[in-house]
Amino acid sequence: MPLPDQLFLPTRAASLGHLRDFVPLAGQAYGARRNYDLGAGRHGENVSCLSPYIRHRLITETEVLEAVLTRHSPKAADKFIQEVFWRTYWKGWLEMRPAVWQAYRAELGWQLDRLKTESGLRRVWQDACAGQTGIAPFDHWAKELAQTGYLHNHARMWFASIWVFTLGLPWTLGADFFMRHLLDGDPASNTLSWRWVAGLQTRGKAYVATASNIETYTEGRFSGVTGLADSAHIPEGPDNPAPIALPDLAPLGDGPTALLVHSDDLGLGDLTRAVPEPLGTAILGDIGHRSPLEMSPHVQAFVDGAVQDTLTRWADKLGPVSRMVPEGVADWAASLGARQVATLYAPVGPVADDLAAINQALKAKGIPLIRLRNPYDSRAWPHATNGFFRFKEKIPALLGAMRGFEVV
Numbered sequence: 001m002p003l004p005d006q007l008f009l010p011t012r013a014a015s016l017g018h019l020r021d022f023v024p025l026a027g028q029a030y031g032a033r034r035n036y037d038l039g040a041g042r043h044g045e046n047v048s049c050l051s052p053y054i055r056h057r058l059i060t061e062t063e064v065l066e067a068v069l070t071r072h073s074p075k076a077a078d079k080f081i082q083e084v085f086w087r088t089y090w091k092g093w094l095e096m097r098p099a100v101w102q103a104y105r106a107e108l109g110w111q112l113d114r115l116k117t118e119s120g121l122r123r124v125w126q127d128a129c130a131g132q133t134g135i136a137p138f139d140h141w142a143k144e145l146a147q148t149g150y151l152h153n154h155a156r157m158w159f160a161s162i163w164v165f166t167l168g169l170p171w172t173l174g175a176d177f178f179m180r181h182l183l184d185g186d187p188a189s190n191t192l193s194w195r196w197v198a199g200l201q202t203r204g205k206a207y208v209a210t211a212s213n214i215e216t217y218t219e220g221r222f223s224g225v226t227g228l229a230d231s232a233h234i235p236e237g238p239d240n241p242a243p244i245a246l247p248d249l250a251p252l253g254d255g256p257t258a259l260l261v262h263s264d265d266l267g268l269g270d271l272t273r274a275v276p277e278p279l280g281t282a283i284l285g286d287i288g289h290r291s292p293l294e295m296s297p298h299v300q301a302f303v304d305g306a307v308q309d310t311l312t313r314w315a316d317k318l319g320p321v322s323r324m325v326p327e328g329v330a331d332w333a334a335s336l337g338a339r340q341v342a343t344l345y346a347p348v349g350p351v352a353d354d355l356a357a358i359n360q361a362l363k364a365k366g367i368p369l370i371r372l373r374n375p376y377d378s379r380a381w382p383h384a385t386n387g388f389f390r391f392k393e394k395i396p397a398l399l400g401a402m403r404g405f406e407v408v
C-alpha cells in the first residue's frame with residue numbers, strides 16, 4: 001500500500017535528504033520557531049521530520065548530532081541537541097523501569113475491555129479517533145495523524161491534553177491511538193509523553209492546553225476555540241518505580257553465527273562488522289504487536305519499506321535472508337547449525353518482549369542470543385535516573401564521548 005504522505009519515504013536515502021535539508025535550520029532558527037505547528041505540508045520548514053527514521057534507526061542519533069555539529073556550534077544548536085537527547089532520555093528512563101511499560105499494557109487491556117461494555121465511553125472514544133468531537137483543532141489533528149502518520153510535537157501535546165482533560169478519556173487509549181497511527185510510534189517517547197501530559201510522569205504536573213496557546217502557535221489557523229478544560233483532573237496512579245540497573249550483556253563468542261534483524265534498529269553497521277560472515281539472517285518485520293488493536297496500514301507499509309531498503313543495502317553482508325515470526329527463529333537457527341544468534345539490542349517494548357521469548361526458545365536448544373547495544377545508548381541511558389534537568393547536565397560529556405573525546 002502506498003504511503004499517504006510522500007514526505008516520509010521509507011528509505012535511508014530519504015532520511016539523509018531530510019537531514020541535509022534540515023541541518024541549516026538546526027541552529028537558532030530551530031530554537032525560535034520549533035514550537036509553531038505550521039500544518040501538514042509545512043512541517044519541514046521549522047522541524048526536522050526525522051523521527052520516523054531515527055525511531056527505526058534508518059539514521060542514528062549520532063549521525064544526526066554529528067551532522068548538526070558540523071554546521072553549528074553546540075551553543076547555537078542547543079535546543080535541537082536537547083530534543084534529540086529527550087528521545088535518549090525517555091528510552092533510558094523506561095529501560096530502567098520496565099514495570100512502567102508492563103503497567104501501561106495491562107491498563108490498556110483493561111480500558112479496551114471497558115470499551116466493549118460501556119457504550120458512553122465507547123462513543124466518546126470512537127468520535128475522538130475519527131476526529132468527530134466538534135473541537136475543530138482536535139478533529140483536524142486526529143485526521144492529519146491518520147492520513148500522514150505524523151503530528152508536530154506541539155499538536156501532540158494539545159491533542160493529548162484535550163483527550164485526557166476535556167474529553168475525559170483514559171490516557172492509555174490515547175497513547176494506543178498514537179501508537180497505531182504514528183510512523184515514529186515509540187514505546188518510550190509515546191508512553192512517557194502521554195504520562196507527562198496526564199500528570200503521572202512528573203507527579204502532579206500536568207499539561208493543560210489553552211485556546212490562546214493553540215491560536216498563537218498555529219499562527220491563527222485555529223482561533224477562538226471554546227470548551228477546553230481549564231484545569232487538570234490528574235488520574236490515579238502509583239509512584240514511579242526506582243530505577244533498576246541495565247541488564248548485563250553476554251559477549252559475542254566464536255563460531256558459526258546467525259543474525260536476527262528487527263525493526264527497532266535497522267542500523268546494521270555494528271552487527272555486520274561484529275559478524276562479517278553470518279550463516280544467514282532472520283528478519284522480524286511484523287509490527288502488529290505495537291497495539292492489541294489493528295495497526296494503521298501506513299505504519300506497517302513504512303516499516304516494510306524500511307526493512308526492504310535495509311536488506312537491499314546490506315544484501316552482501318547478510319547471507320541467505322528469511323522473513324520470520326518470532327516462534328520460528330529457534331528452529332531456523334538450529335537448522336543452520338548456528339552456535340549463537342546475534343542481534344541489535346531492542347529497548348523496552350514489544351520487540352524486546354519478542355526477543356525475550358526467542359531467547360527462551362534458543363536457550364532450550366543451547367544457542368545463546370547475543371544482544372549488541374549501541375555505545376551511544378550504553379553511555380547515555382544510565383544517566384536517566386531522575387528528571388531531564390539532571391540528565392541534560394551530562395549532554396556535553398555524552399557529545400564529547402560520541403565524537404571520540406575523553407568523557408569528563
Ligand SMILES: Cc1cc2nc3c(=O)[nH]c(=O)nc-3n(C[C@H](O)[C@H](O)[C@H](O)COP(=O)(O)OP(=O)(O)OC[C@H]3O[C@@H](n4cnc5c(N)ncnc54)[C@H](O)[C@@H]3O)c2cc1C
Binds near residue numbers: 197
Ligand atoms: C503525547 C506525545 C506523544 C509522542 N509520541 C512520540 C512517539 O511515539 N515517537 C516519537 O519519536 N516521539 C514522540 N513524541 C515526541 C515528539 O513529539 C516527536 O519526537 C517529534 O514531534 C518528532 O518530530 P520531528 O522529528 O520533526 O522533531 P524535531 O523537533 O525535529 O526534533 C528532532 C528529534 O528530536 C527528538 N525529539 C524531539 N522532540 C521530542 C520529544 N518531545 N520527546 C522525545 N524526543 C523528541 C526526535 O527524535 C526528533 O526526531 C511524542 C510527544 C508527545 C507530546
